[in-house]
Amino acid sequence: MKKRVLTFLSLAALTIGLAACGSNNKEKSTDDNVLKVGASPTPHAEILEHIKPKLAQEGVELEIVEFQDYILPNKALSLGELDANYFQHIPYFEQAVKDNGYDFTNAGSAHIELMAFYSQSLKDIKELKDGATVLVSNSSTDWGRVITILQQAGLVKVKDGVDLLTATFDDIEENPKQLVFKYDVNPELLTTAYKNNEADLVAINANFAETIGLAPEQDGVLVEENNSPYANIVAVNTKDKDNEKIKKLMDALHDEDTQTWIKEKWNGKIMPVK
Numbered sequence: 001m002k003k004r005v006l007t008f009l010s011l012a013a014l015t016i017g018l019a020a021c022g023s024n025n026k027e028k029s030t031d032d033n034v035l036k037v038g039a040s041p042t043p044h045a046e047i048l049e050h051i052k053p054k055l056a057q058e059g060v061e062l063e064i065v066e067f068q069d070y071i072l073p074n075k076a077l078s079l080g081e082l083d084a085n086y087f088q089h090i091p092y093f094e095q096a097v098k099d100n101g102y103d104f105t106n107a108g109s110a111h112i113e114l115m116a117f118y119s120q121s122l123k124d125i126k127e128l129k130d131g132a133t134v135l136v137s138n139s140s141t142d143w144g145r146v147i148t149i150l151q152q153a154g155l156v157k158v159k160d161g162v163d164l165l166t167a168t169f170d171d172i173e174e175n176p177k178q179l180v181f182k183y184d185v186n187p188e189l190l191t192t193a194y195k196n197n198e199a200d201l202v203a204i205n206a207n208f209a210e211t212i213g214l215a216p217e218q219d220g221v222l223v224e225e226n227n228s229p230y231a232n233i234v235a236v237n238t239k240d241k242d243n244e245k246i247k248k249l250m251d252a253l254h255d256e257d258t259q260t261w262i263k264e265k266w267n268g269k270i271m272p273v274k
Contacts, residue, residue: 035245036063037234038073038085042207043111043262043270044232048086050261051252058248068188070139077235078102084246086110089230091165092141105241109231109273110253111262113206115145116220120197125153125221128200133180135199137187143168146203149224155179165229206269215269231273 035055039045045066052062065082067073073085074096084107088096097104122128136146144167150156151164157174158167169181185193187205191212194202206216216223224230234253236246252258259272 033059033245034061034063035249036065036081036083037249038065038067038076038082038087040073040087040207041066041068042210043113043266044086044207046265047111047253047258047262051249051255051258054252054255054258055248058252060245060248062249070187074100074102074104074235077104077237080237083240083243084234084236084249086232086234088235089141089232091144091229092139093233093235095141103238104235105238107234107236107241107246108250108254109233110250111270111272112231113270114216114220115142115149115203115205115224115230116209116214116216117146117149117201117203117222118194118209118214118219119201119221120194121200122221125155128155128177130177131180132177132200133182133198135185135190135193135202136181136183137190137203138184139187140168142187142203142205143183145224145230147172149203149222150179152225153222206266210266210269215267217268 037048039048045064048062048064055062065076067087070088070092073082073087076082077085078100090106090109093104093106096102136143144163144165147156147158147167147169148164151158155177156172156179158164158171159173162171169183182199188208190202190204191208193199194204195212201221204214209216209219214220234246234250236243240246254274262270262272
């Protein structure tokens with residue numbers, strides 16, 4: 001009899017527990033105003049923190065999840081662990097979708113971070129010696145970007161007909177200084193490589209350069225032009241592209257106050273994009 005009573009009580013507890021879970025899930029899916037966005041710490045998460053109060057006034061509770069790399073934010077978005085992510089430029093986004101079959105949509109551009117080459121040994125690019133080492137990230141979507149900077153400086157020339165946006169180091173046909181290219185380092189580790197003086201030139205994106213006090217215009221020996229294809233975007237699962245919370249997020253990012261704040265905070269190193 002005692003065993004039968006315990007079994008009954010256990011079943012009753014399980015039934016109540018399942019009912020409670022079902023109730024919570026339903027409430028979250030219909031009434032939840034939380035918008036969970038994955039972001040790189042700088043400047044993405046900082047920008048999101050700035051617009052957090054603005055979104056709260058619109059009834060959206062912004063939850064920011066910081067990532068230190070470029071792989072996990074897209075994986076988390078694809079698994080439904082995030083509502084959106086904000087860390088990548090357009091070529092990287094397009095390549096990630098192509099390589100992984102993600103059903104993502106570009107919800108809109110927010111800002112652009114200037115790429116620059118930094119050096120511990122050079123004060124001017126004219127000091128660059130033959131056979132110098134150039135260190136670039138292992139992210140192939142950045143290669144065309146850095147090759148463009150080098151070509152504009154007259155240091156390399158790609159083959160005729162090659163789209164600079166997708167150019168690789170194999171597309172370089174003229175390299176008069178016989179520069180040695182290395183591209184086997186994760187983007188987030190380039191600042192460490194720079195501090196360790198591991199190459200004559202190190203290409204670092206502004207968000208990472210900022211973490212060690214470097215600014216493109218002030219410290220870079222070569223700096224890219226304001227090249228819109230590399231604008232950083234908000235990515236969402238395609239099924240959520242018309243979500244009202246996403247629309248409010250983009251409105252807040254494009255708000256005049258936000259755009260002015262970005263310009264002033266980073267003194268032109270990071271520029272807002274609509």
